[in-house]
Amino acid sequence: MIVELGHFALILALFVAVMQAVLPIAGAARGPGGDATLMAVARPAAVAQALLVLAAYGALTLAFLDNDFSVRYVAANSNTALPAIYRAAAVWGGHEGSMLLWTLMLALWTLAVARFSRGLPPALRARVIGVLGAISVGFLLFLLFASNPFIRLLPPAMEGRDLNPLLQDPGMVFHPPQLYMGYVGFAVVFAFAVAALLGGRLDAAWARWARPWTTLAWSFLTLGILLGSAWAYYELGWGGWWFWDPVENASLMPWLAGTALMHSLAVTEKRGAFRAWTALLAIFTFSLSLLGTFLVRSGVLTSVHAFAVDPTRGVFILALLGAITGGALALYAWRAPRVSVRAAFAAVSRESFLLANNVLLAVAAATVLLGTLYPLLLDVLGLGKISVGPAYFEQVFVPLMAPAVLLMGVAPLVRWRHAALPDLAARLRWAAIGSLLVALALLAMLRNGSALTGLGLWLATWCVASGLTSLASRLRHRGWAALRQLPAGYYGMLLAHVGVGVFIAGVTLVKSQESLRELPMRAGEVVSVGGYAFRFEGVAPVRGPNYAAFRATLVASRDGRTVATLAPERRVYRSQDMPTTEAAIDNGFTRDLYVAIGEQVADGQWAVRLHVKPFVGWIWGGCVLMALGGLLAACDRRYRRRTVEVVTEAALPAPRPAVPLATTREPLR
Structure with missing residues (x-):
């Protein structure tokens, strides 16, 4: 009943x-x-x-x-x-x-x-x-x-x-709801954009109303991607945290578009610019969320996440995607030219830098979309099957995101509408020099240094240094009282930018410095990996509520001192007779010890995978900081005001020379 x-x-x-x-x-x-x-x-x-x-x-x-x-x-x-x-x-x-x-x-x-x-x-x-x-x-x-x-x-x-x-797995309890909170949250800003187009009021007030909802959805999606990455890391037994799988890409595309949308909304709210572009980004961000739903739920992909095999469902979702996106784009084509307003700004201004950042993020999302859909399109057209792997994404995605990260550090220090290059260079010189020196010093300490590793370290330190420079600039002009006067949105922006730096540092170090060995081991055997000695103690059978397993015991030591005892498992679930790998991980602030076992390969010997992964936890720590920064920004009390100043073309004064920072209005960041 x-x-x-x-x-x-x-x-x-x-x-x-x-x-x-x-x-x-x-x-x-x-x-x-x-x-x-x-x-x-x-x-x-x-x-x-x-x-x-x-x-x-x-x-x-x-x-x-x-x-x-x-x-x-x-x-x-x-x-x-x-x-x-x-x-x-x-x-x-x-x-x-x-x-x-x-x-x-x-x-x-x-x-x-x-x-x-x-x-x-x-x-x-x-x-x-x-x-x-x-x-x-x-x-x-x-x-x-x-x-x-x-x-x-x-x-x-x-x-x-x-x-x-x-x-x-516990990841199943938390990851899908968190991811869906982000996916579906972008429906709110989509609704705001469509409602503004219907009402013919695409202005600064609309941007302020839509902005906290966008930031909340982006924060939830960040946490959802984090949980999915961490789940894959410890559950699949490969030791990887991102595989450029189409299902992973389905969540990355709306995240990139949502990041661009947040920054575009800031410009629309403060200066009245980018109105039509912001509305278009809102439409595409939610459309990419729906596209991810179609890819995962339609059966066109084979994945642990992909459930549907009935083509009727795929056609229904595709029709729904077409109706929502097509209808919104048709409305945009009809109404956007009537409600958009051109706002003047100089080539060197915060608007220009945020626009360049938007373009880079949009192109990055498009490259991920192309790499995800191109193999599917060839398969549908009967032109053969190809696989677009990590090599494509890393060679195309990284060159786009490196300048985006540089602009991310510059934009908060540039004045609205007009800025002077000498003044900007003076503001940024210590951040640039300091981050470069720190990156070079760190690179000299690493055992496997390369130009790409140095670039990653410089970008990571640049995110932190530029954020500190921005804060120091405000304190210099306003004194320590500014710490209480600065809005929560500004602190949220700083925290998110620092999170990006921590994330980049983690990715750079784990990719360049990790150690891995895969080999058969028997009881009593000792293997050295990345400065740690792993002693294989043996394997014993264990039983769970709905599975049987073999549990191995390995003792990790360094310089003769025991560091951790690790117990990976090889499980077989009775109902489906399906084996799974349960990795054992000793987490640390600067490294993870990661152990997984496979099948028994000979009498007394088992296939073992041993990883020493430096700073891998910083990847998820950076994502946590980004999400917390977004949540802090969304809590800014200025979003709770009932009245909002509306910026129109007539209200915008002509560009004027840069003025001291102390006389400018604080941006809502």
Whole structure:
């Protein structure tokens, strides 16, 4: 009965979403002030839809926890021996449940907009919630007609097939919801862009209203990518943290576009420039999130993340992608020329540097898109199968991101509208010299130095040095009282930029300095890797709740002192007879000791993979700092103001020579 109630809740949610999509937008279109009665439907409809989708999700969760194998989706993704925490996570472990989770996230984001949008003009609020309702209609139709998780299985299965063993991990509990929070969060700024185009008000006020939602979505997506990378690192047993897999690329593309969008919104809000470009970025960022959904959920990719094999689902998602993106682009082509305003700025100005940064990020996203889709396109056209691997992405992506990182450090120190090159050089000289000297000193200390390693170290130190220079410049002109006066958005920007530097340092050092050995080992044998001695103590059988395993014991020591005892496992899950590798990792601030075992290769010998990975934890530490910086910026109290200064072309004064920093307005960063 619970299952039928969940299905009925989804049907009701569809009807509510239709009303949410149609009535508020129709009300906003009636006259200068709109129809208040119709626009007032938006908020209660958003609340009702969120409650109904939440009820449907709760019903499916109960079916998993109760081992209700009369539900086809439960029987395909659960098992009585599966621990309860993974039964709850198995709700999004397959195609139908993952799309229900996506729909739930969309409903919750819409509810948040309805709750925290009291300061918006009523017509804009109605249009934003209406657009989000229209997106919900598409996904609810998909769930009910192409991917229904509540279909009964008659007769019921006696036992479930079990969740994919690779997904039976704590990463499964946290990674997909966090990633979806980022994916779906970009629907909010998409809705703001479409609502602004519908209302003909693409101005600074719109940018300020959209900016915190964009920053929040970007922060959630950053954390989602981090969790996925860390999960792959310790679960797959290869010791890698990024493989340029198409599924990974599907999350990287909206992240790059979202990064460009955040910076473009800053320019639109402060100077009234880039209005049309910002709206276009908002459309493309969410479109790339939908494209990632299509790639992963349509069955065109083979991956642990790719669940769908029914071509009907792929066609439905592709049609939904085409309708949302095509409709938004058609509206953009119609309305953008009428609402965009040209704002003048000099070639050397913060606007110019942020525009160049935007272009580099957009091109980087396009290169990832090309490398991801090109093999699929050739396969569809029957022109053969090719694989675009890490070599392509590293040779194309890195040269684009290096200048983007340099511009990232320069832009906060450049004045709006007009700056003088000598003044800019004076501001940056100590950051440039200091970062270069530190990078050269670090390079001289490394055992495997190269020009590429030196470039990575310089970019990493440049991010930190330029941020400190920016802060020191403000303190020099305003004194220590500036620490309390500077807005949270500025501190968030600094923290995120430092996080980029930490991330680059981790990537550079782990790629250039890691040590690896793969060899058979027997009990009592000692192998040296990266300055550490690993002693193989032996292998013993162990049993888990739904698997049998062989657990090895290795003792790592350095200079005769025991550092860690590591216990990697080779598991075989009974329900699917599928082996998995569980790596053992001793985490440290400056290095990880990483051990994984494979099959038994001879009497008493086991295949062993030994890694010493320096500074690999800095990769995820940098991502945490970036996400925290975004969350801090989104909490800036200025976003909570009910009135916003609107910047128009007429309000923009003519460019003037640069003035001392103490007389300029603080940017909302």
